[in-house]
Amino acid sequence: MLTQTFNTRAIKTQINGSKIAPVHPVSDQFGEIAGYVGLIATEFSYRKDEEIYGEDEPAEYVYQVVSGAVRSYKLLSDGRRQIGSFHLPGDVFGLESGPAHRLAAEAIIDTTVRLVKRSSLEKAAGTDVLVARKLWTMTAGELRHAEDHMLLLGRKTAMERVATFLLEMDRRLAVASMMALPMCRRDIGDYLGLTLETVSRALSQLHAQGILGFSGARQIVLRNRQRLHNLDA
Amino acid sequence: MLTQTFNTRAIKTQINGSKIAPVHPVSDQFGEIAGYVGLIATEFSYRKDEEIYGEDEPAEYVYQVVSGAVRSYKLLSDGRRQIGSFHLPGDVFGLESGPAHRLAAEAIIDTTVRLVKRSSLEKAAGTDVLVARKLWTMTAGELRHAEDHMLLLGRKTAMERVATFLLEMDRRLAVASMMALPMCRRDIGDYLGLTLETVSRALSQLHAQGILGFSGARQIVLRNRQRLHNLDA
DNA sequence: CGTCCATTTGAGGTGGATCAACCCTAGTGG
DNA sequence: CCACTAGGGTTGATCCACCTCAAATGGACG
Numbered sequence: 325m326l327t328q329t330f331n332t333r334a335i336k337t338q339i340n341g342s343k344i345a346p347v348h349p350v351s352d353q354f355g356e357i358a359g360y361v362g363l364i365a366t367e368f369s370y371r372k373d374e375e376i377y378g379e380d381e382p383a384e385y386v387y388q389v390v391s392g393a394v395r396s397y398k399l400l401s402d403g404r405r406q407i408g409s410f411h412l413p414g415d416v417f418g419l420e421s422g423p424a425h426r427l428a429a430e431a432i433i434d435t436t437v438r439l440v441k442r443s444s445l446e447k448a449a450g451t452d453v454l455v456a457r458k459l460w461t462m463t464a465g466e467l468r469h470a471e472d473h474m475l476l477l478g479r480k481t482a483m484e485r486v487a488t489f490l491l492e493m494d495r496r497l498a499v500a501s502m503m504a505l506p507m508c509r510r511d512i513g514d515y516l517g518l519t520l521e522t523v524s525r526a527l528s529q530l531h532a533q534g535i536l537g538f539s540g541a542r543q544i545v546l547r548n549r550q551r552l553h554n555l556d557a
Numbered sequence: 558m559l560t561q562t563f564n565t566r567a568i569k570t571q572i573n574g575s576k577i578a579p580v581h582p583v584s585d586q587f588g589e590i591a592g593y594v595g596l597i598a599t600e601f602s603y604r605k606d607e608e609i610y611g612e613d614e615p616a617e618y619v620y621q622v623v624s625g626a627v628r629s630y631k632l633l634s635d636g637r638r639q640i641g642s643f644h645l646p647g648d649v650f651g652l653e654s655g656p657a658h659r660l661a662a663e664a665i666i667d668t669t670v671r672l673v674k675r676s677s678l679e680k681a682a683g684t685d686v687l688v689a690r691k692l693w694t695m696t697a698g699e700l701r702h703a704e705d706h707m708l709l710l711g712r713k714t715a716m717e718r719v720a721t722f723l724l725e726m727d728r729r730l731a732v733a734s735m736m737a738l739p740m741c742r743r744d745i746g747d748y749l750g751l752t753l754e755t756v757s758r759a760l761s762q763l764h765a766q767g768i769l770g771f772s773g774a775r776q777i778v779l780r781n782r783q784r785l786h787n788l789d790a
Numbered sequence: 791c792g793t794c795c796a797t798t799t800g801a802g803g804t805g806g807a808t809c810a811a812c813c814c815t816a817g818t819g820g
Numbered sequence: 821c822c823a824c825t826a827g828g829g830t831t832g833a834t835c836c837a838c839c840t841c842a843a844a845t846g847g848a849c850g
Contacts, residue, residue, distance in 0.1 A: 398708045400790040406711040408704055421697030426704050449686065456689035457682065463696050464654030470703035471641055471659050475631045477710035478639040478750030482838065509797065517711030519839060524798055540847075541797060557633040715806065742829065755806055757830055773815080774829055 361448040361455055365438045370431035376418070379428040383420035385439040389413050392435025393506035396427040397514065407515040409469060410507065412497055419462055432506045477517045480557055485516040486526040487555040490536070494546050505542040530555075594681040594688055598671045603664035609651070612661040616653035618672040622646050625668025626739035629660040630747065640748040642702060643740065645730055652695055665739045710750045713790055718749040719759040720788040723769065727779050738775040763788075 367390065370376055376387065379398060387394075394411040408427050411417040418429060420442070449456040476485055489512060497503050505512075509520040516523065527544075530536045535552055537545040546552060600623065603609055609620065612631060620627075627644040641660050644650040651662060653675070682689040709718055722745060730736050738745075742753040749756065760777075763769045768785055770778040779785060 398704065400708070400712060402790065404712040404790070406708040408707055421694050422701075426701055449690065451686070453683055453686055453689050456686050456693065460689065460693040460696060461654050463693060463700055467696055467700040467703060468655075468659055470700060470707060471631065474641055474703060474706055474710055475633070475639040477707055478747075479633060479637040508795095514711075520797080521799085521840085522838060525838095528798070557635065557637070741827095752807060753829080754808085754831085758806095761830070 361444070361452065363440045363444050363448070365440050367436060367438055369434065369436045372431060372433050374431050376429040376431060376437070377425050379426070380424050381428075382423060383418065383425045383442055385418060386416065386442055386445060387411075387418045387429075387437045387439045388416045390436040390438055392437075393432040394429050394435060394437075395432050395507065395511060395515075396429050398427050405514045406517070407511060408473070409466070410511075410515065412506075416462055419459065419466075421459075421463060432511065482516075482518055482522050483526050483529070483555055484557045485518060486512075486523060486530070487552050489516055490530075490544070490546065491549070491552055491556065494549070498546075502539075502543060502545050505544065509541075594677070594685065596673045596677050596681070598673050600669060600671055602667070602669045605664060605666050607664050609662040609664060609670070610658050612659070613657050614661075615656060616651065616658045616675055618651060619649065619675055619678060620644075620651045620662075620670045620672045621649045623669040623671055625670075626665040627662050627668060627670075628665050628740065628744055628748075629662050631660050638747045639750070640744060641706070642699070643744075643748065645739075649695060652692065652699075654692075654696060665744065715749075715751055715755050716759050716762070716788055717790045718751060719745075719756060719763070720785050722749055723763075723777070723779065724782070724785055724789065727782070731779075735772075735776060735778050738777065742774075 370392075376394065377383075377385075389411050391413055393413075394415075394417060395407050396409050396411065396417060397405050397407040399405050409417075410432070411429075418425060420426065445455070445459065449459055476488055480488065493503050493505060497505075507515075509523050512518075513520040513523045527536070530552075531538060533551075535546070535548045535555075537547055539545070603625075609627065610616075610618075622644050624646055626646075627648075627650060628640050629642050629644065629650060630638050630640040632638050642650075643665070644662075651658060651672075653659065678688070678692065682692055709721055713721065726736050726738060730738075740748075742756050745751075746753040746756045760769070763785075764771060766784075768779070768781045768788075770780055772778070
């Protein structure tokens with residue numbers, strides 16, 4: 325945020341395979357837009373903690389996480405931070421209807437993204453109602469998440485927030501019932517409106533109750549999803 | 558929410574003046590859609606505290622407040638409530654990209670709305686990219702509000718939240734520098750993630766500091782917007 | 791094997807919640 | 821017109837969930 329770290333990046337430009345897949349695969353959000361319209365997608369990599377774009381910066385590109393993880397956040401003047409969402413492989417982020425990004429975005433770990441120019445999407449949406457519909461649907465999906473998150477931030481207890489978080493991450497990134505969290509405790513706290521210490525204590529308590537297991541602080545196995553659901557409100 | 562109150566309502570159906578105003582007036586969100594496409598809008602009235610639709614109910618209609626005020630909210634199983642937004646005259650609400658409403662809606666005071674069938678809008682959006690674009694823009698506007706509100710709920714102090722609320726309401730409903738709040742202290746608390754007592758104490762403190770004046774608990778005059786801005790983070 | 795940062799754990803403080811009166815004021819009915 | 825009432829609002833006293841500050845522990849990486 326403060327000092328932009330410049331570093332070498334793997335850059336690869338490719339023609340998206342629009343002729344190979346003229347119909348939209350449900351599995352790939354980006355394929356449904358970029359692929360469908362035959363846009364050129366570029367790959368780009370960011371190092372851990374590198375800024376992808378800042379708050380209120382012109383929204384020139386729309387991104388999709390290929391590998392890694394991204395946090396989107398807002399800051400108050402004194403540095404308090406609220407992370408609005410985490411973006412994991414496959415997720416599209418940075419899509420704006422207006423001219424500027426409403427949140428900043430940073431790579432949580434080394435991350436590769438695909439990106440397309442927003443203007444290309446706008447142009448495609450002006451011609452093709454299916455593209456226009458898809459842009460709306462994606463924004464509506466973000467709105468749904470934000471609405472759920474407002475309930476969490478406004479009304480849930482610390483334990484309920486952590487339970488909700490674990491179930492969300494389990495759903496989104498568990499492989500063989502194990503999840504490898506890319507983000508640190510502070511990020512989790514800033515996502516849940518808590519301090520990192522409170523997050524750590526809640527996780528310890530869940531561990532002590534046998535609801536989850538650790539293999540290192542960021543490798544978590546849920547041993548009892550039902551009990552976790554009960555702890556969520 | 559629990560017991561639906563049925564009562565007599567003023568019902569008026571009208572043909573929207575699409576031939577009179579073929580271009581979209583910026584001043585009227587609904588005119589930009591319904592009017593533009595020449596849809597039939599119906600007027601409907603709800604009494605204070607009456608439910609307009611429930612959470613997860615099929616989203617059959619899209620609404621615009623003509624007069625009155627509406628709260629959109631989510632509930633936890635034990636009754637804790639988070640109000641996501643207040644809808645004031647001119648505001649469109651209940652617009653969904655998916656099949657169901659994500660929040661419930663209730664009239665805060667006696668309220669009249671205009672409504673159009675969601676299916677009509679969908680149909681229009683399938684033909685006209687300008688309509689499709691407008692639907693996206695409206696959802697994106699709601700997302701922007703939700704993102705700002707997440708920051709408030711996750712990271713602002715009680716006084717900062719109340720200051721933000723007052724500035725928002727001042728912007729949206731002040732007439733001659735006086736605002737007449739339609740909602741009670743509990744609604745404000747459930748919007749800001751606070752209790753009604755905390756809201757009341759913050760307002761009293763602002764009153765004692767001369768930052769605002771009361772004419773009855775819900776008639777508020779901001780006497781010093783700058784100081785209020787400073788109290789906001 | 792040592793360094794550095796993330797994480798955990800402990801001790802104590804506090805902002806806002808909770809519980810409890812009390813006070814307005816708008817509406818009602820005599 | 822005025823007395824009464826009920827619901828909303830204010831204020832006070834106390835509590836506690838979470839924050840803050842501090843220190844110890846652990847794990848990844850050179």
